[in-house]
Amino acid sequence: MKHLLSAADLSRDDALLILDTAQQLAQVADRPIKKLPTLRGRTVVNLFFEDSTRTRISFEAAAKRLSADVINFSAKGSSVSKGETLKDTALTLQAMGADAVVIRHGASGAPHTLAHSGWIEGSVVNAGDGTHEHPTQALLDAFTMRRHLGELEGRRITIVGDVLHSRVARSNVLLLATLGAQVTVVAPPTLLPVGVDTWPCAFSYDLDDALPGSDAVMMLRVQRERMNAAFFPSAREYSRRYGLDLQRMDRLADDAIVMHPGPMNRGLEISAEVADHTRSVIVEQVTNGVSVRMAVLYLLLGGSESALGVAELAEASV
Amino acid sequence: MPTAAFDEGRVRTVLDADDVQRALTRIAHEILERNKGATGVVLLGIPTRGVPLAHRLAERMAAVEGTEIPVGSLDVTMYRDDLRLKPARGLEHTELPETGVDGAVVVLVDDVLFSGRTVRAALDALGDLGRPRAVQLAVLVDRGHRELPIRADFVGKNLPTSTSETVRVALTELDGHDGVVLAEVDSTDEAEPA
Numbered sequence: 415m416k417h418l419l420s421a422a423d424l425s426r427d428d429a430l431l432i433l434d435t436a437q438q439l440a441q442v443a444d445r446p447i448k449k450l451p452t453l454r455g456r457t458v459v460n461l462f463f464e465d466s467t468r469t470r471i472s473f474e475a476a477a478k479r480l481s482a483d484v485i486n487f488s489a490k491g492s493s494v495s496k497g498e499t500l501k502d503t504a505l506t507l508q509a510m511g512a513d514a515v516v517i518r519h520g521a522s523g524a525p526h527t528l529a530h531s532g533w534i535e536g537s538v539v540n541a542g543d544g545t546h547e548h549p550t551q552a553l554l555d556a557f558t559m560r561r562h563l564g565e566l567e568g569r570r571i572t573i574v575g576d577v578l579h580s581r582v583a584r585s586n587v588l589l590l591a592t593l594g595a596q597v598t599v600v601a602p603p604t605l606l607p608v609g610v611d612t613w614p615c616a617f618s619y620d621l622d623d624a625l626p627g628s629d630a631v632m633m634l635r636v637q638r639e640r641m642n643a644a645f646f647p648s649a650r651e652y653s654r655r656y657g658l659d660l661q662r663m664d665r666l667a668d669d670a671i672v673m674h675p676g677p678m679n680r681g682l683e684i685s686a687e688v689a690d691h692t693r694s695v696i697v698e699q700v701t702n703g704v705s706v707r708m709a710v711l712y713l714l715l716g717g718s719e720s721a722l723g724v725a726e727l728a729e730a731s732v
Numbered sequence: 733m734p735t736a737a738f739d740e741g742r743v744r745t746v747l748d749a750d751d752v753q754r755a756l757t758r759i760a761h762e763i764l765e766r767n768k769g770a771t772g773v774v775l776l777g778i779p780t781r782g783v784p785l786a787h788r789l790a791e792r793m794a795a796v797e798g799t800e801i802p803v804g805s806l807d808v809t810m811y812r813d814d815l816r817l818k819p820a821r822g823l824e825h826t827e828l829p830e831t832g833v834d835g836a837v838v839v840l841v842d843d844v845l846f847s848g849r850t851v852r853a854a855l856d857a858l859g860d861l862g863r864p865r866a867v868q869l870a871v872l873v874d875r876g877h878r879e880l881p882i883r884a885d886f887v888g889k890n891l892p893t894s895t896s897e898t899v900r901v902a903l904t905e906l907d908g909h910d911g912v913v914l915a916e917v918d919s920t921d922e923a924e925p926a
Contacts, residue, residue, distance in 0.1 A: 431822055438807065438823040447860040450810040712810070717820030724819065 415723025417529040417538040418710055421549040421589040428722045429592055433557050435709035436702070442479060443704070452716050453482035456513040461503070462541070463489040463519045468676055468700055469541050469551070473516045476707035482715075485510070500524060504533035512536045514715055522546035522581075537714045545579045545640070551675055552585035554706040556593060558699050559630050562671050567594035572624045573615075574600045574656060575634030575683050578607050578645070582675045583634055587615045600624050602656065604645040621656055625665040632673040633658050633684045649682055659685040663693070671695050746899075747889055747912040752872070755888030756785070759870050760792035762886050767837055770797045772865065774836040776806040778854055779824035781843035784905040785872060789841060802829030806840070806861075808853035826857075833862040839886075843901040845871040848882035873912055875899050 415423060424432070442448055458477040462470050470486070477484045487507075489495065494503060500519075507515060514537040517525045522544030529538040542548040556566060563569050571590055577583045577599045590597045591614035598616045599606065610617050618624050625631065636652065646652045658672065666672075672684075672694045680686045688694060713721040747755065767773050770793050777786030783805045790801040807824040809815070840854050851869060858867065870886035875893040893899065893914060902911045 435823050438825060441826060445861060449860065451856070452810045452815065713820050715820075716810075716815055717818055718816055719819045721820035721822070 416714070416720050417525075417540075418549055418714065418722070419525050419529060419538065419540045420547050421552045421585040421592070422547075424549070424589065424592060424722070426592050426594075429553070429556070429589060431721065432553055432706065432709045432713060433560060435713060436553075436557050436705040439708045439712070440702070440705040442708070443701070449479055449481060451481050452712055453477065453480040456482045456715055457485065457511055458482045458514045458516060458711065458715075459485045459487060459507050459510075459512040460541075461487045461507065461515050461517045463494065463517075463524075464542070466518055466542070468703065469518065469548075472700070472703040473539075473541060473550075473707050475704045476711055479704070480708055480711055480716075482513075482711070485512070500528065501531070501533055504528055504531070508534040508536075514539060514711065516541045518542045520544055537720070539710060539714070542581055544581065545584075546581050547585045547588075548581040548675075549585045549589070550703070550707055550710060551582050552589040553710070554699060554703040555582075555586055555632065555673060555675070556589055557702045557706050558673065558695055559595075559671070561698075561702070562669075562695065563629050566590065569595045569629045570627050571595050571597050572600060572628040572631045573597060573634065574621055574624075574631060574658070576605050576636050576640075576645075577601045577610070577617075577634065578605045579637045579640040580634045586632065587613055591615065598624050598628075600656070602646055602652070621658075622662065622665065625662065626667070628666060628670055630671045630673060631658065631666065632675070633678075635675065635677060636679055636683050638679075653682050657681075657683050657685065658688050660687050660691075663688055663691070666693075673699060676700070743913050743915045745911060746873070746891055746914050749910040752888070752903075752910040752912065755872060756788050757792055759886045759888060760789050761796065763789065763839055763868070763870065764793055764796060766868070766885070770794075770799055770801055772836050773839060774802045774804065774829055774831065774833055774864075775839050775841055776804050776828075776833075776854075776858070778840060778842040778850060779805055779807055781901050781903055781906065782841045784903050785843060785870075786839075786841040789839075789870065802831050802836075804828045806854055806857055808850060808857050811853035811856045813849055813853065828861060833858065833864045835863070835865050837866045837868065838864040839868045839870050841870045843872050843903075844899050845869070845874045845882075845884050845887075846877055846899075848878045848880035851882050852880055872901060873899055 474484050516539045518541040524543050525538050525540040573583050587597050600618045600621050674696045775786040775790050777783035786803050790803040793801045804827045807826045809823050868885040871884045872888040873891050874887045875891045898915050898917045900913050904910050
């Protein structure tokens with residue numbers, strides 16, 4: 415597997431390999447020299463067609479800690495604003511010798527197109543495409559949960575909020591199911607996608623019901639920029655029924671953790687007290703993002719070929 | 733790494749369990765002798781088999797000196813020069829003793845010294861973790877065929893080999909028994925340069 419496009423492409427072995435590798439790489443952050451020589455001479459392009467702070471910085475830090483050269487490309491201020499197509503942008507990157515392209519795009523499936531078009535030879539890593547997937551976010555979430563909860567087999571994870579527009583929720587549901595966790599998505603009916611009953615998870619409209627048995631609760635951002643229709647009557651009503659405040663947090667088990675992929679709307683889906691609570695691991699998620707992305711870049715680019723998807727290949731050749 | 737998979741006659745035992753014990757005891761004493769005691773000495777095993785060897789050496793040194801010897805492990809995967817020749821692989825654990833390596837005499841411990849490339853990688857890895865006062869190298873078996881100007885300070889057994897042979901070290905902690913065997917490499921069983 416040369417690319418990382420979807421959490422669904424990861425077998426259980428692949429996912430555990432990434433998480434275990436990230437665990438070892440997390441130590442690099444505590445060393446006097448936070449750098450490994452592994453990807454020296456390789457070029458990683460961050461191709462961001464959508465705004466992002468933490469994901470882009472996280473990929474940049476990860477690539478730099480592995481000694482790769484990083485080229486940052488954002489659509490704003492580039493030829494894209496002059497009307498350049500994805501194809502021409504890709505051909506430009508290929509001409510510059512990109513070994514990996516980390517792409518974020520507003521259109522679902524753009525990374526898939528880039529990976530399978532033949533425009534570029536390097537690996538493609540999906541850093542969030544439209545409302546489709548965000549696999550490295552799911553990996554860093556699983557990494558964070560694993561640190562606090564141990565192995566995720568049988569653990570109960572509740573994902574709350576705008577599931578309809580959330581690539582984070584999609585990738586998390588897929589990855590957590592692969593890792594054997596029991597996932598429940600909770601949202602108002604208008605914010606659950608059609609076909610959620612075919613997902614490998616349970617769903618509910620009632621947050622208070624779902625909280626008591628949860629080992630981790632992940633609050634999703636209300637994506638105002640994608641809300642072009644009235645999905646709920648008012649922010650206040652959403653907050654009252656689906657927001658996590660201190661009172662609601664009391665329903666959680668004592669060792670349960672609170673997560674949020676960021677950026678947060680404090681006071682909407684999560685109250686400030688909960689966001690800053692000792693049981694909130696939101697800042698840690700950002701730290702872990704660098705380790706997980708280092709692991710992904712290393713496993714995709716570090717060797718003569720990718721270390722991911724090896725088990726499937728072996729099975730296929732039997 | 734299976735050792736039982738070889739046919740009789742193609743495998744020669746070089747060190748049996750008692751020989752391994754004796755070699756380690758001698759190396760432990762040599763380390764203490766060279767460094768005039770255990771003060772400032774840190775043992776770092778190179779995964780996989782260097783790690784249990786480092787712990788065994790530390791036990792023996794502690795028994796002689798009566799003080800705890802700091803032991804750790806040092807994964808060199810990310811520093812290898814052959815990374816791009818093989819598919820990427822998972823990492824082993826790096827764990828430094830709490831004392832760190834700054835100003836210490838670090839003794840790297842590995843099972844087999846072959847091309848010297850692992851040791852070169854280890855020296856690079858060590859340089860990113862701190863600045864030891866000195867670095868020494870202890871190996872259970874030196875099989876020759878160096879490709880870099882590197883030598884061991886403490887050797888359990890010097891073993892002349894041909895490049896068509898492979899040295900397999902078994903340790904109780906990982907393999908259930910101690911021993912070193914020399915075997916012919918067959919085409920399906922690639923030798924792993926150490």
